[in-house]
Amino acid sequence: MFEGTMMDFPLTTGHLLERVRTFFGAGEVVSRQADRSIHRTTYGALYLRASRLANALVRLGIRPGDRVATLSWNHARHLEAYLAVPSMGSVLHTLNLRLHPTELRYIATHAEDKVVLCDRSLLPLLEKFVKDVPTVKHVVVIGDDGEVDASMLDYEKLLAKEPEHFDFPTLDEKSAALICYTSGTTGNPKGVVYSHRSTVLHTMAVCMNDVLGIGEADTVLPVVPMFHANAWGLPYSAVLTGAKLVFPGPHLDAISLLELMAGENVTMAGGVPTIWLGILALLDESPKKWDLSAMRRMAIGGSAAPPSMIEGFAKRHGLEVIHAWGMTEMNPVGTVARLRREHAGASDAEKLAVRSSQGYPVPFVEQRHTSDTGAILPWDGKSMGELEVRGPWVVKGYLGGEGKDRFTADGWFKTGDVVTIDAAGYMRICDRSKDVIKSGGEWISSVDLENALMAHPAVLEAAVFAGRHPKWDERPLAAIVWKKNATATEAELRTHLEGRFPKFWMPDAFIVVEQVPRTSTGKFLKTKLRELYGEMLMKPGVTSP
Secondary structure, X not given: OOOOOOOOOOOOHHHHHHHHHHHOOOOEEEEEOOOOOEEEEEHHHHHHHHHHHHHHHHHOOOOOXXXXXXXXXXXXXXXXXXXXXXXXXXXXXXXXXXXXXHHHHHHHHHHOEEEEEEEHHHHHHHXXXXXXXXXXXXXXEEOOOOOOOOOOEEHHHHHHOOOOOOOOOOOOOOOEXXXXXXXXXXXXXXXXXXXXXXXXXXXXXXXXXXXXXXXXXXXXXXXXXXXXXHHHHHHHHHHHHOOEEEEOEOOOOHHHHHHHHHHOOOOEEEEOHHHHHHHHHHHHHOOOOOOOOOOOEEEEOOOOOOHHHHHHHXXXXXXXXXXXXXXXHHOOEEEEOOOOHHHOOOOHHHHHHHHOOXXXXXXXXXXXXXXXXXXXXXXXXXXXEEEEEEOOOOOOOOHHHOOHHHEOOOOOEEEEEEEEEOOOOOEEEEEEOOOOEEEOOEEEOHHHHHHHHOOOOOEEEEEEEEEEEOOOEEEEEEEEEEOOOOOOOHHHHHHHHEOOEOHHHOOOEEEEOOOOOEOOOOOEOHHHHHHHHOOHHHOOOOOOO
């Protein structure tokens, strides 16, 4: 082999930390705290505190490869751990604070966490499971007010004793940097171990103009939690470029988020569709109350965003939505729905169809979809099959060797998403494989029905799920949440859907609910809907339309 003559320079988070100190030390990091006050600091100050944290963790016995867990909201102190722990050679493990204590106990035990950094407000949750995690040696409490139990350590007092210098080591880029766990909706959660290399490559890709386009002039608001797939890599992307960061803390209601967006001149924000549905509803009620003129784009992912929402932001408020798709197993960004040059002359309806797809793969991610038999399907925009992906930030195996059935013999990861892919490479999710409705042997896309229902002027949220049926095996049912002061009849909803779908796609029943149950990451929890309503069609006398 004729080798190149370029340096073998390791891609590690330590470079991000040194870079932000050197070039962007005056850059601002803003956090809304639990008491709703605003805390401001700089990247330069944050670097010094990250160094103190690294020294403190070494004094507590943390060594390279040891796991340090966080149970925290989005704020600057959480970012200190994001930077210090991987850069010192240890592994950051973000615990999902919306999980049940039994799940958290399993995850912390499985990951072999040794130290937990926990927000004071989340101590009641931590105390329900931490004593049953044998590897945890220290609990460090983050928060300014009040005394800390004698069995725990105070974060600020711990850092105050340490020097502001730490010799961050040169690391192997293939070594572990972070661990995130899957949601575990089908079986125990599985650990995904991100390497330094995968994290840095993902960060660079996210910053590209045709992905999320984050630069130094941006002000970035990660609404997506830092405990969920590294907040889609947004904190690291801001650190790499020196962009201003704005953290919402525990206040994720629409009013609090709009106040931050307007008050801090946010240019880019990212979150799941349920968050943006609430924001759109408030903007529709009071369009002139919040000045969002600085906002360049909003990234929406985690589940499919309704086209009506994307169109509503654009037409009524002049705000651009960037639809993205990814998974914990992908660091997590995989595809982004950006318009290309070929769409310049397209109609508004055609452009909306592109924007509401999940898009085409970001650089270095490859995709294909396969049938039930494993045959690779054509990119014709019609053939439905399971999406498979591969790339430098795609998981090749789970922690402990679990989930081997999720990987193909030729090295692709099976996502569990049922999709179509068109000739231009744009992917559209039809369903999760566990949520797809199979009625009389025919597949029905719950996502397509949900998007159509949420285009109705009275519908705020719609979740379509499978109900058991004595003749057809499964039939679609729709859970509906009305907009404020709005309602519609079942006949009106059926009329709204007619002509868009085959007759056998029509939901057998519409169930009005106050709120659709959600997973820990804000997605619709259809397993709960099936548990509550999935047997209603099995009652005598109930027939399909």
